[in-house]
Amino acid sequence: MKKLINTAESVVEDALNGMAAAHPSLRIRDHVVYRAQGPRRGKVGLVSGGGSGHEPLHVGFVGHGMLDAACAGEIFTSPVPDPIIEATLGVDGGAGVLHIVKNYTGDVLNFEMAAELVEGVEVASVLVDDDVAVQDSLYTAGRRGTGATLFVEKIAGALAEEGAPLARVAAVAQEVDERSRSFGIALTSCTTPSAGKPTFDLPETEVELGIGIHGEPGRARVPLAPARELAEVAMEAVHRDQPLRGDLLVMVNGMGGTPLMELYVVFAEVAAFIKGKGARVTRSLVGNYVTSLDMQGFSVSVCLLDDALTRLWDAPVETPALRWGR
Amino acid sequence: MKKLINTAESVVEDALNGMAAAHPSLRIRDHVVYRAQGPRRGKVGLVSGGGSGHEPLHVGFVGHGMLDAACAGEIFTSPVPDPIIEATLGVDGGAGVLHIVKNYTGDVLNFEMAAELVEGVEVASVLVDDDVAVQDSLYTAGRRGTGATLFVEKIAGALAEEGAPLARVAAVAQEVDERSRSFGIALTSCTTPSAGKPTFDLPETEVELGIGIHGEPGRARVPLAPARELAEVAMEAVHRDQPLRGDLLVMVNGMGGTPLMELYVVFAEVAAFIKGKGARVTRSLVGNYVTSLDMQGFSVSVCLLDDALTRLWDAPVETPALRWGR
Amino acid sequence: MDTDLFVAWFEETARLVREERDRLTRLDAAIGDADHGTNLDRGLTEVCKALADSAPESAAEVLTTAGTTLIRRVGGASGPLYGSVFRQMGKALLTPVTLAGFSAAFEAGVVAVERLGKAALGDKTMVDALAPASRALALAVRDGVSVQEALDQAARAAAEGAKATIPMQARKGRASYLGERSIGHEDPGAASAVLFMTALATVAG
Amino acid sequence: MDTDLFVAWFEETARLVREERDRLTRLDAAIGDADHGTNLDRGLTEVCKALADSAPESAAEVLTTAGTTLIRRVGGASGPLYGSVFRQMGKALLTPVTLAGFSAAFEAGVVAVERLGKAALGDKTMVDALAPASRALALAVRDGVSVQEALDQAARAAAEGAKATIPMQARKGRASYLGERSIGHEDPGAASAVLFMTALATVAG
Ligand SMILES: Nc1ncnc2c1ncn2[C@@H]1O[C@H](COP(=O)(O)OP(=O)(O)O)[C@@H](O)[C@H]1O
Ligand SMILES: Nc1ncnc2c1ncn2[C@@H]1O[C@H](COP(=O)(O)OP(=O)(O)O)[C@@H](O)[C@H]1O
Ligand SMILES: [Mg+2]
Numbered sequence A, B: 001m002k003k004l005i006n007t008a009e010s011v012v013e014d015a016l017n018g019m020a021a022a023h024p025s026l027r028i029r030d031h032v033v034y035r036a037q038g039p040r041r042g043k044v045g046l047v048s049g050g051g052s053g054h055e056p057l058h059v060g061f062v063g064h065g066m067l068d069a070a071c072a073g074e075i076f077t078s079p080v081p082d083p084i085i086e087a088t089l090g091v092d093g094g095a096g097v098l099h100i101v102k103n104y105t106g107d108v109l110n111f112e113m114a115a116e117l118v119e120g121v122e123v124a125s126v127l128v129d130d131d132v133a134v135q136d137s138l139y140t141a142g143r144r145g146t147g148a149t150l151f152v153e154k155i156a157g158a159l160a161e162e163g164a165p166l167a168r169v170a171a172v173a174q175e176v177d178e179r180s181r182s183f184g185i186a187l188t189s190c191t192t193p194s195a196g197k198p199t200f201d202l203p204e205t206e207v208e209l210g211i212g213i214h215g216e217p218g219r220a221r222v223p224l225a226p227a228r229e230l231a232e233v234a235m236e237a238v239h240r241d242q243p244l245r246g247d248l249l250v251m252v253n254g255m256g257g258t259p260l261m262e263l264y265v266v267f268a269e270v271a272a273f274i275k276g277k278g279a280r281v282t283r284s285l286v287g288n289y290v291t292s293l294d295m296q297g298f299s300v301s302v303c304l305l306d307d308a309l310t311r312l313w314d315a316p317v318e319t320p321a322l323r324w325g326r
Numbered sequence C, D: 001m002d003t004d005l006f007v008a009w010f011e012e013t014a015r016l017v018r019e020e021r022d023r024l025t026r027l028d029a030a031i032g033d034a035d036h037g038t039n040l041d042r043g044l045t046e047v048c049k050a051l052a053d054s055a056p057e058s059a060a061e062v063l064t065t066a067g068t069t070l071i072r073r074v075g076g077a078s079g080p081l082y083g084s085v086f087r088q089m090g091k092a093l094l095t096p097v098t099l100a101g102f103s104a105a106f107e108a109g110v111v112a113v114e115r116l117g118k119a120a121l122g123d124k125t126m127v128d129a130l131a132p133a134s135r136a137l138a139l140a141v142r143d144g145v146s147v148q149e150a151l152d153q154a155a156r157a158a159a160e161g162a163k164a165t166i167p168m169q170a171r172k173g174r175a176s177y178l179g180e181r182s183i184g185h186e187d188p189g190a191a192s193a194v195l196f197m198t199a200l201a202t203v204a205g
């Protein structure tokens, strides 16, 4: 394993120290990243979090127009309730707090426990579960939360910034999740610092279809294919679950070890696929946003937009990893 | 080799198609990326370019406050003169055009030829050569242009946007280059799509010191060490060449395959080093900006700021890869 | 079954988990996210520290401290789940501690995790080791065997239960994302539950 | 030495470069950026196309077309450098083409690349193969040997020159960044220059 780290034990702490040094707009305490200026009176607070290793998610999305705080767990390990409670209390501006939770047993349990234990703050929760690779059935833990988490955080964050009440912010978060679908493909496994070797072995000639963002193996292994075919597999899965139509927000997301050039190659194919279905890409993101350590591969996330959501997507945002309009 | 590409031959073209699909603010023709709205009357045009494989450099830096056009060569191969000529003619708003050229024989020769052949447009050139790993002596091709290219493009771009004349834009570009130093370290080689295997072999236990951005081997090989020590090696090299002092713009840049988390770990060490020397990080960037395909590793670039340069750095910029202030 | 025995239980579990950390993580790598060993190792180290610091005066206090520490220090799925087992046991345990009382408290802990995780036998989770262990304890109480014998039987039942997860298709936790590909691997949480039960049998000896 | 010979020269070079592409790229991987084979292969394919399309009527025209195409299609360092060699040759070549005239034009081409690249003998570049080839041609003209013999000697001189780059430390181009680590590797541009000279000797035969 070759990583730019000091020790496997200190990597989350060390990276947070780097964030604190790089971004005066953030305040970081006990593995929670806050906006430096603190809560705004009357604004709904947005708290998210989860295991580390998905950077910039969530810590890179703290700032104006997006999150108020993000809790960073150990690598791929949901944060414990205490920092979630701290974060919730710390961002409350009197209008309540929305927990944005990716649908994993660990995240769900720890956020639930935190929400129960918080006193004096109204808490609402939204579960993000966009990954169509997982069947949403009695026989699974339900769909995973992956790329659409960014969409939910951005759009709910914009509405909260406008001063909307908790119920409306929660409702738009829920709506974005319902309108969003994702699918991921891995070219390589990731290596967690503590394990020190790849989570799974993947031959030079194969890819994993339907991966999550924790180095979990996917649903199936198929031969490596040109970007066009891989993009089609992902888009077919998304389209089958929720037909593409109208205006779309599309993210082609790298898993952490994939260069931007390759993501643009994939985006070209995704855009062509969408055109072929008669829908339109009206907003897009291409880059490493919701990652799985050093994994090579991509995921594509699609959200069905309407005018209201488009306006909220376009609203100013100023965070380390997403910034426009100010 | 595992890459998200269609064919090794089409990768540059395919990626540019993806950029065109993702960014309506760009117009892309014959491997040149332009601002969609065309040249602005009276504004100095900024043209850069070079081999592809360094994305987002340069193509991702086309837009308000930065480049007017970027020429994308084949992977690691300087563009030929024709597109540089096209770009120069295409961005001229009557105030002349600045060529921002990284100091490599190929880039220098092709930009020189283009500049000679352009008619009716005043052309100035600035050579970026910030890499302290290469001795600037009679016995080398001179220092390479690496991370500081981003600084030059951003700051000169801001001045051009304000309507400054060509001579002043060229002078500030030159000044930024002179005030900037970089040093890079690779954990792995990169793999060019056409070669299909790593450019160099690097054992699991070693790193290359003083690499460029083309998968060139570095000056020396040493055992893999904690991030703190690697950051110190890089910063010592920078500091030895140009002592750290006053306000600094600091970029910790990933080589393409390094996750953001690790770059923040490095940034923490870089910031501590700088503090130890009595200087101050007043502006910073952490991310994959000037890359070498899928290489794992980082480079650090430092520019000595003054108030004028800080103001230009802070000026609005709106490009696919760098965006703030609008 | 005195207070010291309960403290020793967690110390021995911590030792075993440290020893078996990489195996647990490997099991989790196969069908999860490769952190179960690290998670529990971190958690049990904290539990031992907390027990040393707080000098608990009853078995119930030991269990509550352990459970709270796991919830507060582990994270992931296993932190709240194991934490709830021990917190619930602590709540349910009557003093003085008899084997029957322990068995009842243990069952309360297992029910807590089933409820929290919405998991049933056969879902390929820690429940598949914990529930058989609880049943073995109850049977041992009915049959009036010695404490040592009862705990040995519980450990054996847990081990068999963990082994039985191998052919199962997961329906809860990360492993469920793999669908049929989860078949053929032992559940890491079931494997760690075996360590808890083995540790208890060891320190009782 | 007629027009067809010059066309055949580039066709044979294109064939050889295609054949040796991976070796050239491997040489460039060792001390450069692993693209020299791909660059020249692309360039010479374009040269052959351009020659087929434009049906040049003189040897000078062949050379100018080849040079311009290399400049316009290759990029990198070798594109403008090789391009300048042939453009300059094209300018300098007198009709009808004699061996002496060819030798003089070739020398002009080598001087052009030395000037453009600011490279001298011993810098570990293509000049280390091209300059000895030029010298061999000049000597052959002085000695009055046959065209075939002269071109064979030039090809041999180029090959020896390329081999002599192995122990050199590079002072120009990317390889110079490596400092002492550039020692022990053949320069890719020198190696490709050998292919040009070999091709010419072959088609003259
Ligand atoms: N819903 C659930 N109910 C019961 N046990 C569960 C549930 N989800 C996961 N587990 C247990 O947790 C174990 C994984 O723990 P761990 O790896 O520490 O957490 P995470 O899955 O968050 O990485 C699984 O092997 C399984 O035994
Ligand atoms: N300044 C120079 N003068 C002469 N030849 C040079 C010079 N710089 C580089 N070369 C030649 O160019 C070759 C490299 O060509 P190529 O790999 O195609 O271009 P690049 O270095 O831009 O990738 C070197 O092996 C060397 O022979
Ligand atoms: Mg986990």
Ligand SMILES: [Mg+2]
Pocket: B051, B075, B076, B077, B078, B106, D033, D035, D076, D077
């Ligand atoms: Mg090159």
Ligand SMILES: [Mg+2]
Pocket: C028, C032, C033, C034, C035, C036, C076
């Ligand atoms: Mg796990």
Ligand SMILES: [Mg+2]
Pocket: D028, D032, D033, D034, D035, D036, D076
């Ligand atoms: Mg090269």
